[in-house]
Amino acid sequence: MRGINKSFYGVKANDDVDFDLGVGEVHALLGENGAGKSTMCSVLAGLYRPDSGEILLDGEPVAFGSPKDALAAGVGMVYQHFRLVMNFTVAENLALGHPDVPTRLSEKDLVAKAHELGDRYDFPVDPNAYVWQLSVGQQQRVEILKLLYREARVLILDEPTAVLTPQEGEALFRTMRLMAEDGRSLIFVSHKLNEVKAVSDRVTVFRDGRVVGSADTVDATPKDLARMMVGRDLDLPKRSGSADRGAVVLSVRDLAVNDDRGLEGLRGVSIDIRQGEVVGIAGVAGNGQRELTHAIAGLRAPTAGTVELGGKDVTSRTVAHRIDAGLAYVPQSRLGVGLASGLTAEENLALKGYRKPPYAKGRLLDQDVFKSRGDKLIDDFDVRGVRPGLPVRLLSGGNLQKVLFAREVSQDHIVLMARSPTRGLDVGATEQVRNQILAERDAGIGVLLVSEDLDELLSLSDRILVFYEGKVVGEFSAEEATPEEIGLLMAGHTEEGAA
Amino acid sequence: MNESAEIGLLVLAIAAGTPVVYAAVGEILAERAGVLNLGVQGMMLVGAVAGFWAVFTVESLWLGVLLSLIVGAAAAAIHAFNSITLRVNQIVSGLALTIFGTGLSTFIGRAGETQLAGEPAPKSFEPLLTGGLADIPLIGPLVFGHDILVYLSWLLVAATSYYIFRTKPGLALRAVGEDPPSAESAGIDVAKVRYIHVLVGGALAGLGGAYISLALVPSWTDEPIGQAGWIAIALVILASWRPWRALFAAYLFGAAGQLNFYLQTQGVDIPSNLLAMLPFVLAILAMLVLASGERARKLGAPAALAIPYSREQR
Ligand SMILES: Nc1ncnc2c1ncn2[C@@H]1O[C@H](COP(=O)(O)OP(=O)(O)OP(=O)(O)O)[C@@H](O)[C@H]1O
Ligand SMILES: [Mg+2]
DSSP states (O other): OEEEEEEETTEEEEEEEOOOOOTTOEEEEEEOTTSSHHHHHHHHTTSSOOSEEEEEETTEEEOOSSHHHHHHTTEEEEOSSOOOOTTSBHHHHHHTTOTTSOSBOOHHHHHHHHHHHHHHTTOOOOTTSBGGGSOHHHHHHHHHHHHHHTTOSEEEESSGGGGSOHHHHHHHHHHHHHHHHTTOEEEEEOSOHHHHHHHOSEEEEEETTEEEEEEEGGGOOHHHHHHHHHSSOOOOOOOOSOOOOOSEEEEEEEEEEEOTTSSEEEEEEEEEEETTOEEEEEOOTTSSHHHHHHHHHTSSOOSEEEEEETTEEOTTOOHHHHHHTTEEEEOSOTBTTTBOTTSOHHHHHTTTTTTSTTTEETTEEOHHHHHHHHHHHHHHTTOOOOOTTSOGGGSOHHHHHHHHHHHHHTSOOSEEEEESTTTTOOHHHHHHHHHHHHHHHHTTOEEEEEOSOHHHHHHHOSEEEEEETTEEEEEEETTTOOHHHHHHHHTTOOHHHHO | OOHHHHHHHHHHHHHHHHHHHHHHHHHHHHHHTTOOOTTHHHHHHHHHHHHHHHHHHTOOHHHHHHHHHHHHHHHHHHHHIIIIISOOOHHHHHHHHHHHHHHHHHHHHHSSSSOOTTOBOSOOOOBSOOSGGGGSTTHIIIIISSBHHHHHHHHHHHHHHHHHHHBHHHHHHHHHHHOHHHHHHTTOOHHHHHHHHHHHHHHHHHHHHHHIIIIISOBOOSSTTTTHHHHHHHHHHHTTTOHHHHHHHHHHHHHHHHHHHHHHHTTOOOOHHHHHTHHHHHHHHHHHHHOSHHHHHHHTOOTTTTOOOOTTOO
């Protein structure tokens, strides 16, 4: 790719980008949130048309007018947000748009083909399952199979590991190496330096829409890469000592909550969190974490048990009441539950406080306060890419998280509940969010941190509880916790069972 | 009771339902592609007037059919351009199309040298078979007593159903209505699929309109099609976007519309205006029960219905 330029609403997402991909090479892309990685990938995959620049494939210039052209030339992409039709089966998704599929569909042939593909790449999937029934890891396999079915020679994987458990990640890396040995070329986007080190041959670093450097992976130390990405040295946060513990601010007693299917997702869990304490919840996604956070936030009614905030029973109170009682909540889904995607950043920042002064003047809203408060928070939290008047969904993932965090911690609160707060964030933004969580704790806030990232839990929590099938199966203090033990419990091995 | 009166009611129900079958199948195609077209009433009207004009001036029924297909598609092209290329609000554009079609058909009916309004058609589509099979009691009139356009509508329903659920372009169509970004990245040209189906849908609505002026009520009045277009839109939901269900629902509504006359012949005394409301009451009830968000999703409402798509949009 030569001299690629691409702007959105006047912002240069790609500024004169040059990029080379060798045959059989795994090429990692690194860069902060919003640096332009996904943009370059989407240009290569034919989704975005570049403002200028050219793409050479085997030395020949090509012009991709659409993903169809790119696929025909052997270039395919697995997007950050999967592009599978949820209401279709796996087999239907594989057949969709494929040039070799005959006009009359035969369910039998489709299923057979899906089986054949799954076997060939050691990627078992159930062709008759609907995509919405699959786990994220399985959905990703379908995405990759889709590309292999198209005989793609260039596969672009945009942050494939962000949604995977560590084990699934390992399996993906093996598949990636296999595909590379097959002579395919892969582009791999990630924020995790250790993954880049583990799987890639070359690495290219983006900053502010530009390529700041490329290197063979063996020659690049994580420290160098991090410095190239953010332009300074990073010091990853470390918990120091323990803050002064105070009164219990959040108390959950024997809480049972049903999941979306009406089954018991959470089965009698009790947790106490004191002022100045970070309590981490470890567990593979889908073991009751969602039900717990929803019940505490008031988004889902428990079938049994109580929730107390600051000593007051709020079990049957509204969301608004809980906010007033001092609950700050950073949900997993940033757009949707966390932020209103069509509103501006400033409006989103006011979304929890707009009923009260200074935002509200009687029945009216004070636009000047919206602006001045919004600008200040955007500045304090270093949110980048905000364009006045444009909807917040145009921001990159890291910046969305900063907006959400800024709103939640700028309210009066006694408890902060955060779910996977650094998922998809670059190292710089991760550092910032983690430091903020520690700052909250030092300021005497009780923090409930739910995460699938063990490193994150180990570096931030004073106490870690392990969830398995809706129950607490283990509890560790920060000093005694080891990744191995927690990992085993997460996978369902009880103390005795493991021995 | 008089058996032939009931059979007569059913035969009439099929005839009265046929324009709605055409229009509803057309709307199913458009909506399956994710485009809501509220211009059905307008497209049916221009189809009706075009068909009538052809038989009135050239005395050719088939030219009327052809013309109605063309003007229906042409009217739909306006909506397609608005909603697919310009990405304007589909509800606004569709309503505008209905207003436009209503005005245009009334204007053509009254203006020009050949005044259509009030005139009967010199020709109309008649039942294909008379005597023989059509005289078999019960089945005869119900199965063999119709004009050719009714049989074509059955063929259309069967073919469309097969197309949507059993063919590769049908799969692409459903993908475009469900999830345009996924369809696009699977190599499907979303805009093209949407254009094609909105245009074909418009052609079918035009034909549905022409069925009224060429077969059902072969004359030209100022309100030639009643509210058939709106009924068709409601039926699409009632039929949960499936052609066969639309066929039977259309006949049900046809029957509700004819009940009026039937009851009069049976000497039942209910104010006819009340009975004339029946199809609309049915439609409103069906919408209330079925069209609410969550339930519509479960029934198979295309998830991207009425949402403009742009490839580079986040
Ligand atoms: N479709 C779009 N419409 C408007 N702006 C966009 C669009 N896509 C990207 N941008 C903007 O372009 C810039 C680069 O975004 P891009 O998604 O390429 O970043 P990234 O490096 O992939 O970040 P992340 O690590 O968060 O995924 C950002 O400022 C983003 O807001
Ligand atoms: Mg990205």
